[in-house]
Amino acid sequence: MQTFDLGKEGLRALNSSLHALKGQTNMTNWEVVNPKGAHAIAAGVDAPVDITVRGSTGYYCAGMNKQATIRIKGSAGPGVAENMMSGTVIIDGNASQYAGATGRGGLLVVKGNASSRCGVSMKGIDIVVHGSIGHMSAFMAQSGNLVVLGDAGDALGDSLYEARLFVRGSVKSLGADCIEKEMRPEHYAILEDLLKRGEADHLAKPQEFKRYGSARKLYNFNIDNASAY
């Protein structure tokens, strides 16, 4: 176990140590103490290591993550796991705005609530939120799955492409071109897997969710609307 005191050693030293890990390494367990809301903690990691951050983080924690499993034992500031490529990020507390934005792969788990714009422009990431999400979540989301055990705020899935949105609670309002869709067997299978990997299978069952997706009326060019473009 490598323990890193952010208060003493500083962010640059932490991130350069983490960036130096390439391919297989013996230093697979990292603990970061005294994060005190600092920005960009463990951003840009590209190695199959486990990192536990003991406390709350600032902007862009675990941004661009590849391969690593990063646990935040607190709450996360704006843009956590932004543009994640692969790996897993698990937040014990709440996440601020645009959690998992533009993420291309991997799994983001928020055990509390996520704020506005969760999963904005997601491109393949899977996001599991145990609590509720704020307004404008999954705006222009392209692919991947967003699973919400609680409620969704205003304008869910506005201008949505092909991401799947699963919400167990209420949806305050749907955004433009986002509609409720039927749950088919493959969707139950996706949910079952994500609830399990998202440490939520004891909290909810796939049958309790509704699925939302794109009506596909907005993103294709429609000759009848040519004058409006």
Add this chain to the structure above:
Amino acid sequence: MCGIVGLFLKDPKLEPQLGAMLTDMLITMTDRGPDSAGIAIYSGAGKGLGKITVQSSSPDADFKNLDGDLKEAIGAPVAMLVKSTHAVMEVPLGQLDAARSALTHLRPNLKIMSSGENIEIFKEVGLPKDVAARFEVSKMGGTHGIGHTRMATESAVTTMGAHPFSTGQDQCLVHNGSLSNHNGVRRELKRLGMTFETENDTEVGAAFISHKLQTGESLGNALEATLTDLDGFFTFVVGTHNGFGVVRDPIACKPAVMAETDQYVAFGSEYRALVNLPGIEDARVWEPEPATVYFWER
């Protein structure tokens, strides 16, 4: 960007440390806006005295015998505390308006930062640590206070363009964001008799709320009205004689974190600003919801 901090103390034991706590919080937010900084501190209510904080670009000349001159002008005792470019004039509460009016005649170049029973505002161009040191903010006690560090996007980097803005007795406002309809709202407020010191958008937000309060609205209603009448991005933190309020626009892209314990309610643009507060580990920490008014009053 811009950084905001705020602290409303519930536990009187913390009151002597208010300035030190706010200073520490504000310095942490320096990299959100290093252009200018300001702080409003509320202290000393209930003594029958009022305070006017004035600012001068030539303090040696302007503050020389200002207490004597003001005493003569209003016929009442005056105490003056000079801190760098600012001076706090303490007068009997009943003489506050007379003193304010006399000051503008006695020293036409003075700028009034604030007036009221318990508010003092100190603000200048420069880094939070320098501004706070210049006015010895960390030595100040009080019941509640607000701080701001500015990254100017909309009007000039000047002392008067720094936050907090005070547009009514014991009222002040700080802002992260930018208002897009401030010219129209300013025009309307001028018609209604409000006066403005700058071309700054935030001053319009402050005057909008002050005008509502003048017409008898509650702080809650005044903050609620910003959501319908002001257009643009804003996280506002507002201080009044006995309270402290927060409101964010419906889009809420300007960050805000709050923490509450039995001892205080605290606001920060980022969680970093709150990490050294006592008992923060066990505080209730949350983000204020968009288009939702929060306020605490004693």
